[in-house]
Amino acid sequence: MKKLVVVGSSNTDMIIQVPHIPAPGETIMGSEFLTAAGGKGANQAVAAARVGGNVSLVACVGADMFGEQALAGFVSDGINTDHCRVDDSAPSGVAQILVADSGENSIAVAPGANFLLSPQCIVAAGNLLNDAAVVLMQLEIPLDTVLEGARLAHAGGAKVILNPAPACVLPDEIFPLLDLLTPNESEIELLTGISVTDENSMAAAASVLHERGVLVVLLTRGSQGVFLSEKQGDEIRTSAFPAFPVVPIDTTAAGDVFNGCLAVGLAGGHPLAESIEFAQAAAAISVQTLGAQTSAPAREAVKEFLRLA
Numbered sequence: 159m160k161k162l163v164v165v166g167s168s169n170t171d172m173i174i175q176v177p178h179i180p181a182p183g184e185t186i187m188g189s190e191f192l193t194a195a196g197g198k199g200a201n202q203a204v205a206a207a208r209v210g211g212n213v214s215l216v217a218c219v220g221a222d223m224f225g226e227q228a229l230a231g232f233v234s235d236g237i238n239t240d241h242c243r244v245d246d247s248a249p250s251g252v253a254q255i256l257v258a259d260s261g262e263n264s265i266a267v268a269p270g271a272n273f274l275l276s277p278q279c280i281v282a283a284g285n286l287l288n289d290a291a292v293v294l295m296q297l298e299i300p301l302d303t304v305l306e307g308a309r310l311a312h313a314g315g316a317k318v319i320l321n322p323a324p325a326c327v328l329p330d331e332i333f334p335l336l337d338l339l340t341p342n343e344s345e346i347e348l349l350t351g352i353s354v355t356d357e358n359s360m361a362a363a364a365s366v367l368h369e370r371g372v373l374v375v376l377l378t379r380g381s382q383g384v385f386l387s388e389k390q391g392d393e394i395r396t397s398a399f400p401a402f403p404v405v406p407i408d409t410t411a412a413g414d415v416f417n418g419c420l421a422v423g424l425a426g427g428h429p430l431a432e433s434i435e436f437a438q439a440a441a442a443i444s445v446q447t448l449g450a451q452t453s454a455p456a457r458e459a460v461k462e463f464l465r466l467a
Contacts, residue, residue, distance in 0.1 A: 160291035162206055162425045163316075164418070165216040165280065165307045166199015167272040167298035168242075169251035170224040171410070171450050176256050179264045188256075195231050196253055196450035197272070198296040198323060201411045205418030205454040206294075207235045209440060211425060214238035214290075216283050216307075218275040218299075221246035225271070231451070241283040245274045251298075261406030261445060267298065267324075275299045277306035288314035292425040294417060296321045301329070308335040317424055321417045322349065334371030338424075340417055342378050360385045361396050368394060376420075376434070378413055381406075384434055399434050402442040402467055411450035416441040419460070439463045 174188040195204070203215040215237050219225030221244050228250065232239050251270040257263045280287070280303055287293055293311035295304050295318075304320070311318045312335040319338040322328065325345040333339075343354050352363040354377065364375040364387035377385040383401040387394060419440040423433025440460045447453035455463075 160212065160425045160427070161214065161289055162211045162421050163214045163216065163287055163290040163293045163311075164199050164203040164206065164421075165293065165295045165299070165304070166202065167197040167251055167269065167296065168200040168217045168219050168228045169197035169253045169267060169272070169298075170194075170228070171196035171253045171255050173255045173257060173410070173449065175448075176258055178258050178260070179256055179262060192449065194449040194452050195228055196411065197251055198298050198321065198414055200228065200232070201414035201450050201454070202294055202296070202321070202418035202421070203232065203237050204235050204451045205415040205440065206422045207237050208454050209419050209422050209457040209460060211418070211422035214241065214286055216241045216275070216279065216286070218243040218245055218271045218279065220244070220248055220250035220271040222250055224250035224252065241279070241286055243275065243279055245271050248274055255410055257408045257410060257448065261409050263408065263410050265410070269298060272299050275303050277302050279303070280306040280310060284310055287311045287316065290314070290316045292317045292319060292421045294319045294321070294421045296323055297326055298324065301326070305329065305332050308332055319417065319421055319424075321413065323413065325349070330370060333367065336372050338374045338376060339367055339372045340376045340378060340420070342380070342413065346377055357385070357396070357398070361387060361394075364396070365394065374430070378416060380409070380412075384438065386430070386434065388430075397431075399431075399438060402438060402463075404442045404446055406445040408448045408453065409445050411453060412441045412445045414450065415444040415454050418454070436460060436464070439467065
């Protein structure tokens with residue numbers, strides 16, 4: 159398996175199960191409370207490692223209990239942590255997650271040490287990125303750091319995947335550095351100004367991103383599946399991948415599981431369509447378990463799910 163490098167955040171999730179997501183000013187009584195390892199970068203790295211990826215993580219944690227627990231978890235999952243920085247000037251990142259009985263969630267993040275992952279940290283990990291087949295990033299770290307990672311990974315010949323979450327406006331210079339962009343419906347609307355409601359609007363939004371330089375747009379739509387738009391020369395091809403029907407318990411990190419497993423498929427040289435199906439199966443399994451990294455399945459579980467689907 160060729161090398162996959164994930165550049166991103168590491169958090170500790172504090173999760174409360176609630177009947178519904180409270181409205182502003184509303185206080186409701188929850189039920190179960192638990193803490194779990196999370197953070198988009200860490201979630202994607204763990205998901206990738208559990209399905210057999212050769213994964214290295216570039217991240218920053220605080221010199222505290224949460225940071226120690228996170229690093230120990232990465233090592234136990236077989237992730238290379240040589241470029242995981244420990245900084246005592248900020249606490250490790252934390253996220254407060256409310257999970258409704260419907261499976262929907264609401265998340266607030268205090269980034270802490272994640273925002274200390276600087277472009278200089280990426281430069282220090284330059285050799286790691288140069289040797290990678292795939293580099294996967296998200297937006298819970300400084301945008302300048304993401305841009306530097308995209309520059310170095312693109313220059314080294316890696317396939318660069320950006321999961322633009324949480325949504326923010328991106329600089330024009332980053333788009334030509336990306337091989338794949340994996341927004342959800344709200345994220346693609348923020349990036350393009352187009353509300354996606356049907357196949358025509360999805361294609362129109364993807365075309366905007368193609369014009370900015372992105373080769374492949376994967377629009378993730380939860381239970382509605384995935385919309386794929388690929389630019390090959392002057393031609394744009396689109397296709398849809400329906401989701402696997404499951405009853406969700408907790409959708410936290412489903413997108414992270416999808417992205418991590420997609421990256422493993424591509425790093426292993428598998429076709430894009432096959433990698434998407436594998437990632438969708440892993441995400442379908444993950445929404446049936448509470449928590450972020452706790453929900454990431456093993457490779458054998460994904461293969462068995464696909465066999466029975």
